[in-house]
Amino acid sequence: xxxxxxxxxxxLDAQYAVRGRIVDKAQQMEEKGEKIIYCNxxxxxxxxxxxxxxxxxxxxxxxxxELLKNEEVLKTFHADSVKKAKxxxxxxxxxxxxxxxxxxxxxIRQACADFIKRRDGIExxxxxxxxxxxxxxxxxxxxxxxxxxxxxxxxxxxxxxxxYSATLTLYGGTLVDYYxxxxxxxxxxxxxxxxxxxxxxxxxxxxxxxxVINPGNPTGAVLSExxxxxxxxxxxxxNLSILADEVYQENVYPxxxxxxxxxxxxxxxxxxxxxxxxxxxxxxxxxxxxxxRAGYFELRNIPEDVLAQFTKxxxxxxxxxxxxxxxxxxxxxxxxxxxxxxxxxxxxxNGILSNMKEKARILGEGLNKIPGMFxxxxxxxxxAFVRFELPDTExxxxxxxxxxxxxxAKRDEQYCMSLLEETNICVVPGxxxxxxxxxxxxxxxxxxxxxxxxxxxxxxKVFHTKYSASIK
Amino acid sequence: xxxxxxxxxxxLDAQYAVRGRIVDKAQQMEEKGEKIIYCNxxxxxxxxxxxxxxxxxxxxxxxxxELLKNEEVLKTFHADSVKKAKxxxxxxxxxxxxxxxxxxxxxIRQACADFIKRRDGIExxxxxxxxxxxxxxxxxxxxxxxxxxxxxxxxxxxxxxxxYSATLTLYGGTLVDYYxxxxxxxxxxxxxxxxxxxxxxxxxxxxxxxxVINPGNPTGAVLSExxxxxxxxxxxxxNLSILADEVYQENVYPxxxxxxxxxxxxxxxxxxxxxxxxxxxxxxxxxxxxxxRAGYFELRNIPEDVLAQFTKxxxxxxxxxxxxxxxxxxxxxxxxxxxxxxxxxxxxxNGILSNMKEKARILGEGLNKIPGMFxxxxxxxxxAFVRFELPDTExxxxxxxxxxxxxxAKRDEQYCMSLLEETNICVVPGxxxxxxxxxxxxxxxxxxxxxxxxxxxxxxKVFHTKYSASIK
Numbered sequence: 001x002x003x004x005x006x007x008x009x010x011x012l013d014a015q016y017a018v019r020g021r022i023v024d025k026a027q028q029m030e031e032k033g034e035k036i037i038y039c040n041x042x043x044x045x046x047x048x049x050x051x052x053x054x055x056x057x058x059x060x061x062x063x064x065x066e067l068l069k070n071e072e073v074l075k076t077f078h079a080d081s082v083k084k085a086k087x088x089x090x091x092x093x094x095x096x097x098x099x100x101x102x103x104x105x106x107x108i109r110q111a112c113a114d115f116i117k118r119r120d121g122i123e124x125x126x127x128x129x130x131x132x133x134x135x136x137x138x139x140x141x142x143x144x145x146x147x148x149x150x151x152x153x154x155x156x157x158x159x160x161x162x163x164y165s166a167t168l169t170l171y172g173g174t175l176v177d178y179y180x181x182x183x184x185x186x187x188x189x190x191x192x193x194x195x196x197x198x199x200x201x202x203x204x205x206x207x208x209x210x211x212v213i214n215p216g217n218p219t220g221a222v223l224s225e226x227x228x229x230x231x232x233x234x235x236x237x238x239n240l241s242i243l244a245d246e247v248y249q250e251n252v253y254p255x256x257x258x259x260x261x262x263x264x265x266x267x268x269x270x271x272x273x274x275x276x277x278x279x280x281x282x283x284x285x286x287x288x289x290x291x292x293r294a295g296y297f298e299l300r301n302i303p304e305d306v307l308a309q310f311t312k313x314x315x316x317x318x319x320x321x322x323x324x325x326x327x328x329x330x331x332x333x334x335x336x337x338x339x340x341x342x343x344x345x346x347x348x349x350n351g352i353l354s355n356m357k358e359k360a361r362i363l364g365e366g367l368n369k370i371p372g373m374f375x376x377x378x379x380x381x382x383x384a385f386v387r388f389e390l391p392d393t394e395x396x397x398x399x400x401x402x403x404x405x406x407x408x409a410k411r412d413e414q415y416c417m418s419l420l421e422e423t424n425i426c427v428v429p430g431x432x433x434x435x436x437x438x439x440x441x442x443x444x445x446x447x448x449x450x451x452x453x454x455x456x457x458x459x460x461k462v463f464h465t466k467y468s469a470s471i472k
Numbered sequence: 473x474x475x476x477x478x479x480x481x482x483x484l485d486a487q488y489a490v491r492g493r494i495v496d497k498a499q500q501m502e503e504k505g506e507k508i509i510y511c512n513x514x515x516x517x518x519x520x521x522x523x524x525x526x527x528x529x530x531x532x533x534x535x536x537x538e539l540l541k542n543e544e545v546l547k548t549f550h551a552d553s554v555k556k557a558k559x560x561x562x563x564x565x566x567x568x569x570x571x572x573x574x575x576x577x578x579x580i581r582q583a584c585a586d587f588i589k590r591r592d593g594i595e596x597x598x599x600x601x602x603x604x605x606x607x608x609x610x611x612x613x614x615x616x617x618x619x620x621x622x623x624x625x626x627x628x629x630x631x632x633x634x635x636y637s638a639t640l641t642l643y644g645g646t647l648v649d650y651y652x653x654x655x656x657x658x659x660x661x662x663x664x665x666x667x668x669x670x671x672x673x674x675x676x677x678x679x680x681x682x683x684v685i686n687p688g689n690p691t692g693a694v695l696s697e698x699x700x701x702x703x704x705x706x707x708x709x710x711n712l713s714i715l716a717d718e719v720y721q722e723n724v725y726p727x728x729x730x731x732x733x734x735x736x737x738x739x740x741x742x743x744x745x746x747x748x749x750x751x752x753x754x755x756x757x758x759x760x761x762x763x764x765r766a767g768y769f770e771l772r773n774i775p776e777d778v779l780a781q782f783t784k785x786x787x788x789x790x791x792x793x794x795x796x797x798x799x800x801x802x803x804x805x806x807x808x809x810x811x812x813x814x815x816x817x818x819x820x821x822n823g824i825l826s827n828m829k830e831k832a833r834i835l836g837e838g839l840n841k842i843p844g845m846f847x848x849x850x851x852x853x854x855x856a857f858v859r860f861e862l863p864d865t866e867x868x869x870x871x872x873x874x875x876x877x878x879x880x881a882k883r884d885e886q887y888c889m890s891l892l893e894e895t896n897i898c899v900v901p902g903x904x905x906x907x908x909x910x911x912x913x914x915x916x917x918x919x920x921x922x923x924x925x926x927x928x929x930x931x932x933k934v935f936h937t938k939y940s941a942s943i944k
Contacts, residue, residue: 002713002747004777011617016787045570056536064532073545098517099762145483166788241474275474290571291794305476315488316638317608321793322763
C-alpha cells in the first residue's frame with residue numbers, strides 16, 4: 001500500500017498558505033455552525049458580489065442553445081446578449097460540449113488579440129494567445145516550460161502570491177526572491193533586483209525569468225510606468241524573460257493611478273528582444289468569476305519554434321474548459337455604448353469597482369489607526385498586506401536574528417490562528433507570502449460587504465490590543 | 473530572448489499524437505475549405521451528438537440563476553430540472569462563479585460517493601473523491617504524486633492513450649510498457665505483465681503503479697471480471713498502485729458484456745491493501761461533454777496522510793471549474809423514473825448508445841472485410857484500433873528487426889497522412905499509441921454519423937487498395 005514516503009518529495013514539500021492550516025480550521029468552525037469572514041482569498045462571489053448580468057445571460061444561452069429558438073423566453077434577455085449568444089453559436093456550432101483546439105477557440109483567441117490592441121494600441125496575433133482555466137494554469141505552464149533543471153531560477157517578489165513558490169517547489173527550479181519596497185508603496189526597487197540577481201549568481205543559480213504582479217498581490221500596489229520601464233530594462237540587461245501577472249488590471253482605485261501593461265510599456269520602449277508572458281483572468285477585476293476558470297496568456301517576443309512548444313504543451317491536457325473560453329470572450333468584448341445591456345453593464349461594473357475602492361479606504365485607514373499596525377490604503381487588486389508589531393517577549397530578547405526570523409514565522413501564524421478563533425476573521429499569515437526578516441504581516445482581502453469591513457476593523461483593533469497585552 | 477534550447481527538455485521530448493502533425497495538416501486543409509472527417513479524437517459533439525437536455529437545462533439555470541425567479545421562463549424547462557437547479561443553488565448559494573473548496577463542492581463529492589455505492593454496492597466517503605477538469609487532470613495529478621524520481625516506473629498498456637506517455641515524459645519517471653493481447657480481444661495477459669515487470673526490474677527500474685484503461689482506449693476492449701481479478705492480484709503481489717481509467721464505463725455494447733469496476737472487483741475479493749485511483753469523466757459515455765471539462769477520481773485504500781497530500785495538491789490550482797463540477801453532479805444524479813425528464817433522458821441516452829453500438833459494428837465488420845486490414849468489432853469505448861499490412865518494399869526486405877520497427881513507425885504515419893490527403897479522413901497512426909514491433913495500426917473513432925461511417929469504410933477500402941498497390 002502506498003505511504004507518504006512513496007510520494008514525490010516535491011509534492012510533500014509544496015506549501016500553499018492561502019488554503020492551509022488556518023483555512024482548514026475555519027472550515028471546521030463553519031461546519032460547527034459558526035459564521036466565518038473569509039478574508040483569506042480573492043473570491044468575490046462568496047460575498048454575494050453579483051456576477052455581471054450580461055456575462056451570465058450569454059453563458060446560459062450558450063450552455064443551453066435550445067433557448068435561442070424560444071422567442072418568448074428570449075424576451076426576458078437583453079437583445080444584445082441574445083445577439084452575442086447567436087454569434088458565438090454561429091462561430092462554434094459544436095457548442096461548449098466539444099473539445100476546442102488545444103490553445104482555445106480561434107475566434108476567441110482573436111478577440112483577446114483585439115482586446116489588447118484596443119487596450120494598448122499595439123498589435124498581436126491570435127496564434128500568440130493561449131486560453132487557460134484561469135491565469136494560474138497559464139503561469140504553471142510557463143514556469144514548467146522555462147525551467148530546465150533545479151539550477152534555473154525564477155525571480156519572485158517577496159511578498160508574493162504563493163502560487164509561484166508552490167509551483168516552483170513542484171516543478172523544480174530555484175526561487176530567487178527579491179524584496180518589494182514597503183517604504184515606497186511596495187514598488188520594485190532596482191537595487192533590490194540587482195542584489196537578488198547577484199546573490200543568486202554567486203550561489204551558482206541561473207536566473208531565467210522574473211515574475212511581476214501588477215497590481216500587486218498581496219500588496220495592493222499599482223506600479224508606476226517608470227517602475228515598469230526599470231523592470232524591463234533590468235530583464236533585458238540580464239537576459240530574463242518576464243512573467244507579468246496582470247490579473248488585477250481592472251482593479252486600480254485612485255484617480256491619478258493607471259494600469260501600465262508590460263506589453264504596452266515594452267512596445268513604447270521599442271524593445272522586441274525580451275520574452276514576455278502576460279496573464280489575464282476573469283476571476284478578478286469587476287467580474288470575480290473565479291469558479292468559471294477563465295483566462296488567457298499572451299506570448300510576446302517569442303520565436304515561432306518556442307511558441308510551437310507552448311501550443312503542444314496545451315494539447316496534452318486537451319483544452320481549457322469551453323464555458324470558460326466563452327466567458328473570456330465576453331470579458332474581452334463587453335457591451336458597447338448603444339447596446340441594450342450597456343447601461344446595466346456599466347452600472348454593475350462601476351458599482352462593484354467603487355464599492356471596492358471605498359472598502360479599500362475603510363480597511364486601509366482603519367487598520368492604520370490601530371497602534372502597532374501599519375497599512376497603506378490599497379491602490380489596486382483586492383488585498384492589503386498589513387504589517388503588525390508585537391511586544392518582545394522574554395524569549396525574543398535573547399534570540400539571534402536567524403532564530404528571530406524562524407520564531408516570527410510561527411508567531412504570525414499563531415497570531416492569525418488566534419484572530420480566527422477569537423473573531424472568526426480568516427486571514428493569511430505573512431509568512432505564507434514571504435516578508436522581510438524581522439517583520440510580521442497578514443494579508444486580508446477587502447471583499448466582504450462594507451458593514452463587515454467596518455466591523456472587521458473594529459474587531460481587529462480589540463483583538464490586536466488584547467493579544468499584544470497578553471504577551472509576556 | 474528565449475530560444476528552444478532554453479526550454480525544459482521534458483517539454484521538448486513530449487509527444488501527443490492525438491493532436492499531432494496529422495491533425496495540424498487536417499486543420500490547414502479545413503481552413504482552405506475542405507470538409508474533414510475528424511476520427512482522431514473522441515469528441516462526440518463535433519459530430520452534432522446532442523447534449524442531454526436534462527444536463528443543459530440545469531446548467532443554464534445554474535449559470536444564470538435569475539431565470540429561477542421567472543415563472544414564465546421556467547415553464548419551458550422540465551419541472552425536475554428546475555427543482556434540481558434550485559436544490560443546487562440552495563446547496564451552493566455562491567453559485568458557479570466562486571472558487572469552491574479545492575477538491576470540489578462537498579455535496580457534489582458526496583453525490584459521487586453515493587453514485588459509486590449505487591453502481592457497485594460498496595462504500596466510500598466524500599473525502600476520497602476529488603473533482604477534476606475532466607479525467608486527464610486527475611491522471612496527471614496522480615502520476616505526479618507517485619513518481620519520486622526518473623527511476624520509478626509506471627506500467628502502461630501498449631497500445632495506450634498517449635496522455636500517459638506524454639505525462640510521464642513531462643513529469644519524469646519511466647514508462648514500463650506491457651502489451652495488450654490483440655489475439656485475445658486486447659485483454660491483459662498475466663505473462664505479458666510479468667515479463668514487462670521483470671524486464672523493468674532487470675534494468676534497475678522500480679515499477680510503482682499500473683495503469684489499466686477499461687473499456688479500452690484505443691482498443692475498444694471490455695475487460696472480463698477474471699481479467700480484472702488477475703490484474704488486481706498481479707498489482708498486489710508486486711506492490712503496485714492501480715490507476716483505473718474507467719471513463720468509458722457507460723460505453724459497453726454487447727449484451728453479454730458488462731463493465732466491472734476495479735473498486736467493485738477488489739471489494740468482492742476483500743482486498744484492502746492495494747491503492748486504487750479510479751477515474752471517471754463526463755466527456756465520454758453518452759454525455760460526450762468534453763468541452764465542459766468535468767470528472768472526478770476516487771482514492772481507495774489510501775492512508776489519511778497520503779490523502780491529505782492529494783488534497784493539498786489540488787489547492788495549488790485553486791479548484792476545478794465549478795460549471796464542470798455541477799455537470800459531474802448531474803452525471804451522478806440522473807433523472808429517476810417518475811420525474812418529468814426521465815423519459816426524454818432515457819430516450820436520448822439509449823439513442824446515443826444504440827447508435828454508437830451500430831456504428832461500431834458497421835466500422836468493425838466493414839474494415840475487417842478489407843484485404844490487408846484486421847479489426848474486431850469494438851465492444852466498448854469509442855474507438856477501433858485497426859491493424860493493417862502493407863507489402864514489403866525493396867527496402868524493408870533488407871532491414872533488421874530494429875530497423876523495421878523504426879521504419880514502420882514512419883510508415884504508419886505516412887499512411888495516415890496519405891489517407892487524410894486523399895480521403896479527408898483524419899485518424900491517428902498506431903505509433904502514437906504504441907504497437908508490437910513489426911505491426912502497423914491506426915486508431916479511428918466511430919463517432920461520425922452512420923452514413924459517414926459507411927462512406928468511411930468504403931473510402932478506406934479504395935484508399936488501402938490503391939496505397940498498397942503503389943508500394944514498390
